[in-house]
Amino acid sequence: LTARNQVARLAAHCRIYAPVYKQVTLTALIARLGGESSSGVDAGQIAFDSLLDAWKHYIANENDGRGVVLVGHSQGASILRRLMQQEIDGNDVLRGRLVSALLLGTTVAVPVGADVGGDFANIPLCRDAGETGCVISYASFLDSAPPPEDGFFGRASTGVAACTNPANLAGGRGTLRPYFESDRSGGPFNERAFVRIVEEPWVEGQEITTPWVTLPDFVEAECVVRDGASYLEITVLTGPADPRTGDIGGEVPLPSFGLHIIDANLGMGDFVEIIGQQAEAYNSN
Known part of the structure; x- marks a missing residue:
């Protein structure tokens, strides 16, 4: 499911x-976020060691000197950030193979007003x-529901949380090109009541028969810094006469x-x- 999305x-x-690595379970993550004490097992270290083994196996047996794009979300992105700090940032050879890294749903710290420094030196x-x-x-975060003051996403202990808008990497607003699952039931996340089910269809009166749906000029994004949080603010561009839904879902109970x-x-x-443009630039060099 995660790889498909x-x-x-x-x-x-x-x-x-x-x-496939040994992640901290969803149950343990929720307990940790709720302030419950751990069992004494360093699950985060186990997860990191598991992914580190996978990375070393890939470099030794599969990479063959090719450029790499690293993609992680949430816990996976946090582990990738640590792996990049330990294995890539200070290694000229491996850093030279890095096409790009998508570290989504986590915090990458940078100095205020800078694009390098903080979590990564190079x-x-x-x-x-x-x-x-x-x-x-x-x-x-939706424009109507910004990060709460006690939140952790969009905040860094030092510096500021990085925000790069994929619709406008240079900065400013841009219209995203999203791909959502057509099924709005929440899938396996719904089994744990971890995601809000959206009842209304993507487009009123139109059946969608494909597993994915994208809608033009539907979602706008801008990196903002507000009340101490740095995040990608999302605006849904639908109006009263628009047959498309104004509810894109994606929220959890927290x-x-x-x-x-x-x-x-x-x-x-x-x-x-x-990534297509980055791959072309990488290969041309």
């Missing part, structure tokens, strides 16, 4: 490797689709999560185009 469409430009934020060796990162469930879906069409 977050990386499958990138197969237009990439050979996909999606390692890897900057992407500010042009032809730029390589850089990072795209954001946490998304307000601090924002549109966490659909972070990747919101920018997927843009990612495909950006």
Whole structure:
């Protein structure tokens, strides 16, 4: 499910490797966010070691010197950030193979007003689709539901949380090209009541028979800094006479999560185009 939502469409430009690693379970994550004490097992370290093993196996047996695009969301993005710090940021050879990294739904810290520094000493934020060796990162929130003061997404302990708008990497507003699942029931997330079910269809009076749906000029995005949080603000561009829904879903019962469930879906069409341009630039060099 995760690979289908977050990386499958990138197969237009990439050979996909999606390692199955020992993640912290959803139950444990919810307990941790609720302030419950851990069992004494360092689940985060176990998850990191598992992914690190996968990365080292890939580099030794599968990479063959090719450029790589790293994609992670939420817990996966946090682990990838640590892996990049440990294995790539200070390694000239591996850093030279980095086409880009999509670290979505997590915090990548940068100094205020800067695109490099903070979590990475040598890897900057992407500010042009032809730029390589850089990072795209954001946490998304509806314009009507910004991050709460006690939230953790969009906030960094030092500096500021990076926000790169895939619809306008240079900065400013832009119209996203999202790809959403046609099924609005919440899928397996609904089994744990972890996502809000949306009853209304994507388009009133129109049956959608494909597994994915995209709507033109539907969602606008802009990186904003407000009340101490740096995040991707999402505006749905529908009006009273528009047959398209104004409810894009993606929320979970915790307000601090924002549109966490659909972070990747919101920018997927843009990612495909950006990575295509990055791959062309990388190969030309």
